[in-house]
Amino acid sequence: MANLKYSYMTNMWGLMVRYPVANQWGEWYEGDFGNSVYYLDWDRILRYHVGAGFKGIELMFHMLPYVNEYFGSPKAFAEFAKERGIEQVTGTFSLALGSEDRANHPAVLAMNQKMIDFTAELGGENINIMPASGYFGHGPLSKEQLRNAADCFNEIGRRALDKGITACIHSEFWCAVNKYDLERFIEMTDPKYAAFVLDTAQVSIMGFDPVAMYDKYHERIKYFHLKDTNIIDAPDEKRFAAGAEFNDEGDRWFWELGGGQVDFPGLWKLLKKYKHKGWVAVETDGTPDPLATLVLSKAYIDTKLAPIYS
């Protein structure tokens, strides 16, 4: 049995996949004759994942109301996915915007409690959380603000653990917890309640070496968001700009595995060394073609990485 199982974060398809099932192909194709019809429904998109060999998926925080509205419940969505070959909705992504201010903690905790419950009902294992506000307008954080954010994360993590879910710090390159205080933040949080998800592109853009980071923090790193990038150690003014995630020129931050400069073979050697087991996720938001990126990423895993460790 394989040590690693592959999940895929579904945020690259758009903010909201429009339909559970697109009932009539002709409605969308006839007259338009384009390829958009292939991107309109969960039925097809889930089957692409399975066809490419990804048996897990992750959902964004904005899927919570969608799932309840269109599927009735998280459990019903998980069943819908299972019928199409998805073994598990492995986890979700959430935010702790404003956690650097204690006055915001009740609202941040309430929002994340909803996400914890949502993740549990989906059958997920992980919840990856941006730990504070965006840098623009909020950073840099003072030591006290960092402490506030860490305390908030610990409480979210404690609540998550109550439901059997691992809360993981997700380090956006545009977050107020950034290059100069990310490691301090990791140390300020309680290892019992706050794991770290190694997002290989996000940390590379901030100037960290993801392989060295895994070597250093392998006991805290319980999960992975694998994505590639060609922008290593981006200057502060790019990362700290307003709306930095979608920059004004439309440049692409994130690439399919093998499309950038991240040393994935080096990471895989460490996965083998530390005997990592379980789900690992690919996340490639911002690709112009989710279907191509999905397949290219899996081909890279199968041909370049699996021979090292699988």
Place this chain on the structure above:
Amino acid sequence: MRIATSLETVELKSSGPSKLRLLSKGYWLEFFQWVAAAGFTAVELPYNAFVNDPLAFEIGRCGVPISLAAVNVKYGSPKGLRKMLADFGIADVTGVHVQAGDALAEIMATDGDTARYFGLLESAGREAIGFLADLGATDLVLSPTPARGLVERFFAGGRDGWEAGFLDLTAAVVNKLAREAKAKGVRVAVRDEFWSLLRGDARDAFLAKLDKDVLYSPDLSHLAIAGADPVAVMKKHKARLASVRFNDTKFTDAVGNWRTSHPEIPTQGAQRVFCDLGDGTVDLRGSYRALQDAKYDGWAVFDSRMTLDVPRALLRMRWRIDHSIAAKA
């Protein structure tokens, strides 16, 4: 009559190739080039003042000119946006479109306290009025109720006749906003989507509750889906028209989708609610002539909602306006 197009031709929320690029300023800089190249010199903007609804948060933070905060961050100021549009060849902004459903989405995303609803609607409208005044635009188009299915879920409370009370409170907010708007050179117009509480006869009753200078912004495809004759409706309200929305549909609401909480994204039966302008069955040419006959001198705002191909839709809209809808007989 003056012709414009709406940014609502771009469907921001749903999935597709390159969809996340729509959230970047870079996309909109290119979009405005397409708009001008297609011969449109005026645009209507969508407006969402809220940030806690997850989709509103994602849309409002990176370059979509959808709120004062978004415009200030990415375009400097409303005046900065206006200057940039002018540089692209887009001389006018007709106004903004505010949807009451966004206020309810904000509540659903936060504390669930529906007692805050009318206050949020009022504050969103007030923010939009200020934005319009800064922008030098005149029309605040307001979709005054969320989808009927959602309103029923959150406000009916199992009571018969709940609609009247809800609409009375809505009318009070609209009138209050209209009075504030007038002082800033802005006018308010209401719209009756096929899923709205204003559907059918309720439209006229609601308009009767409003101050006389609150206008009516018909949306042709919504009227058609609701089973109304857009030409007849516009003739009836010809003295009160503003920002008339020209768009198209061939959708038949065979399963009573208008009653649901997600009427524009049906799950049963036919699902393509809107189509590119000219591909449907709405009497666009007849509607245009009705406005000409009424000597309507306001904005006719054209869109192709939920199109799968935005630049293609813009070019085809222009061709259809010139060669059919507004062509001389």
